[in-house]
Amino acid sequence: MSAFQNKSGFALQSNAYGSPATYGKAAQGGSKWAPRNWSKKTLLAVIAAAVIIVAAIVIGAVVGTKSAAYPNYSKLSYTLQDTYSGTDFFDSFDYYTGYDPSSGFVHYVPNTTATSSTYNLTYASSTSAVMRVDTTDTDASTGRYSVRITSKKQYDSGLFVFDVLNSPYGCSTWPALWLSDPSNWPTNGEIDVMEAVNQATTGNQMTLHTTDDCKMDVKRKESGTVLEKNCWNETESNAGCGVQGAQDTFGEAFNDNGGGVYALELRDAGIRIWFWARGSIPSDIPTDVTDTTAPDPSTWGEALADFPATDCDISSHFKNQSIIANIDLCGSWAGATSVYSDEDSCPGTCESFVTTNATAFETAYWEFSSWRVYTAS
C-alpha cells in the first residue's frame, strides 16, 4: 500500500517537471537533456523523483521480504495438562445463561435445566459427553432451549486435542467449538476451531477475531481455502480471518466418518489447526484417554489452517482463553436471509423453523470423546 502511495507521488512530480514553464527555461540554454542546463526547479524535481524511486525500491524490498517471511515452528516438548472426559466432563464448565451476544433465537439454559430429566441437554458417560438442543417444545415462540459451556480454566498457549464423535447440523443451527475470553473480547482474541451453519455442507470454518493489527496476508502453509485475511473485528462486519475445510470436516459427512480429531496449536510463532477423520488419526495421538503420552505436531506435516505470527503478534492478541462449545440458533450468521434461505435453501423463516420444528433438532448435537490440553515445557 505504501509503495502505491509513493507511485502516485512520483506521478505528481513528473507532471511538474513536464510543465511548459519548466520545459521552456531549460530549452533556452542549449540541450534540455544536459543537467548543467537544468533550472533549479527542474534539478529539484529530478532529485525528488530519484529519492522517491529509491524509497519505492526499499519499501518494495521490505514488502517482498515480508511476503517470504515465515515463523520457525520448531519442535516443542508437550506435557499433558488437562483431560476433559468421562462422567464428570461438564463439571469443568460454567453454563452461560445471558442473552445471546450473537442475536440468536435461543435460550441458553443453566446446568440445572440442562441436566434435568425433562430436557436432558447435557449428559456424559465414561465414553462421551453429549450437548444437544431441545427436541420437545413444538411452540418455542421466544427461542429454543440450548446450551453454551465455558471452561473454568483459561489458557495463554498450548496444544488442544479435540476428539469429536458428532457435530451438530440442520437448518437454523450455528454450532461452534471455540476459544475466547468472553469478558475481554476482542482484546484477548477468539479462535474458532469448528464452526458451521445450517446444513453445514460447505465444510468447517476456522477463524480468528482480534483487535487491530493482526493480518494473514503473508506466507502460510495450509491445505484449507483462505477467506478474509484481516482478523480485526472492525473489518468486514467482524467476519474475522477465516480458512475453510473440505465438506467432510463438519456436519453429516464428518459424522458419517465417525467424526475425527481437531488439534489446535497456540504458540508465539502462530496458530495452526489440523484435522483428521476417524480412520486417519496420527499414531502419536493416543486413543486411550488414560495414556498421558504427548503428541508431537512437528511430525504432522501441513496444517488445515495456518495463522503465522508474521503480521500478527499472536502472544499479545491471544490470552486467557477458555474453551467454549455451544449450539446457537439463527442469529447474525445462520439466520441471515442471504444465508438461511438463499445459500442453504432452508424452509420458511429461521425463527418460524426454530419455533415449530422440534424434531428437526435431533441432528443438532455435539458428542465429544475427549478434549486434552498439553502445555510446552
Ligand SMILES: *[C@@H]1O[C@H](CO)[C@@H](O)[C@H](O)[C@H]1NC(C)=O
Ligand atoms: C528453528 O529453531 C530451532 C530451535 O530453536 C533451531 O534449531 C533451528 O535451526 C531453527 N530453524 C530455522 C530455519 O531458523
Ligand SMILES: *[C@@H]1O[C@H](CO)[C@@H](O)[C@H](O)[C@H]1NC(C)=O
Ligand atoms: C450447577 O453448577 C453449580 C455451580 O457451578 C454447581 O454448584 C452445581 O453442582 C451444578 N449442578 C448440577 C446439577 O450440575
Ligand SMILES: *[C@@H]1O[C@H](CO)[C@@H](O)[C@H](O)[C@H]1NC(C)=O
Ligand atoms: C439423558 O439421556 C441419556 C441418553 O439417553 C440417558 O442415559 C440419561 O439417563 C438421561 N439423563 C436424564 C437425567 O434423564
Ligand SMILES: *[C@@H]1O[C@H](CO)[C@@H](O)[C@H](O)[C@H]1NC(C)=O
Ligand atoms: C481472564 O478472564 C477472566 C474471566 O473471563 C477475567 O475475569 C480475568 O480478568 C481475565 N484475566 C486477564 C489477565 O485478562
Ligand SMILES: *[C@@H]1O[C@H](CO)[C@@H](O)[C@H](O)[C@H]1NC(C)=O
Ligand atoms: C469490535 O470491538 C470493539 C471493541 O474493541 C467494539 O467496540 C466493536 O463494537 C466491535 N465491532 C464489531 C463489529 O464487532
Ligand SMILES: *[C@@H]1O[C@H](CO)[C@@H](O)[C@H](O)[C@H]1NC(C)=O
Ligand atoms: C422440519 O424439519 C425437517 C428436517 O429438517 C424438514 O424436512 C421439514 O421440511 C421441516 N418442516 C417444516 C414445516 O419446516
